[in-house]
Amino acid sequence: MRIDYNHIRPQIDELLMSYSDLKEEDTENNASIILFGRVSINRSYNGFTIDKKYDIKILIPLNNDELPDVWDIGNHIDKIYIHRYPDGKLCLETEAFIAFCFYNGYSLLQWMKNIVEPYYFSYEYYSRFGEFPYGDRGHNLVGIIETYQQIFKESDCAKVYKLLRAISQRKYRGHLPCPCESGMITRKCHGRLIYPFISDDYLFSIAKRDYSRLCEAI
Numbered sequence: 001m002r003i004d005y006n007h008i009r010p011q012i013d014e015l016l017m018s019y020s021d022l023k024e025e026d027t028e029n030n031a032s033i034i035l036f037g038r039v040s041i042n043r044s045y046n047g048f049t050i051d052k053k054y055d056i057k058i059l060i061p062l063n064n065d066e067l068p069d070v071w072d073i074g075n076h077i078d079k080i081y082i083h084r085y086p087d088g089k090l091c092l093e094t095e096a097f098i099a100f101c102f103y104n105g106y107s108l109l110q111w112m113k114n115i116v117e118p119y120y121f122s123y124e125y126y127s128r129f130g131e132f133p134y135g136d137r138g139h140n141l142v143g144i145i146e147t148y149q150q151i152f153k154e155s156d157c158a159k160v161y162k163l164l165r166a167i168s169q170r171k172y173r174g175h176l177p178c179p180c181e182s183g184m185i186t187r188k189c190h191g192r193l194i195y196p197f198i199s200d201d202y203l204f205s206i207a208k209r210d211y212s213r214l215c216e217a218i
Contacts, residue, residue, distance in 0.1 A: 011108040033060040043121045045133045050124045094147040144210045164211040167197045
């Protein structure tokens, strides 16, 4: 999922228009684009509302397969919060989930609205009530399994493992039995959900790595 400058420039302009206190850092570095400044977030859930501003830095890599990252440069997020790294980078979601969102057409603005903003709201909600408003993604292997359960719309961990195994072998035959062993043919079962990870080199590399991690743990 390589991002080139000409492709991403309109999305950056759209993001800067929506978040007027964000600025683009002047740099001669052609490897990335850096945005920094303050974002205003106004969200409500279950009777709880936040209307706050947060100082952040966004790094958007260019011409490689990395995903955008966000840093909490205003120290708004407690350093011991489980979804904040020691250097201030935010653990927004698993790599597979975010990559899948961009694969399905997410723009930077949608990423900001649907992933970054909910991260801050979830933090504030958790700080107030001790629980997460939209549920919580686990870390490491738990997070990997939960991610693919959501993407594959499959609650059975064993089936998720079998689907990832098939992806890692790049096996896809729509007319043959689904790798989950449901008894249905692939195209009528998990076919459309696993096909992106088989057909797209970047998604394939993520799924294969995640499958290797699961195998090592097992």
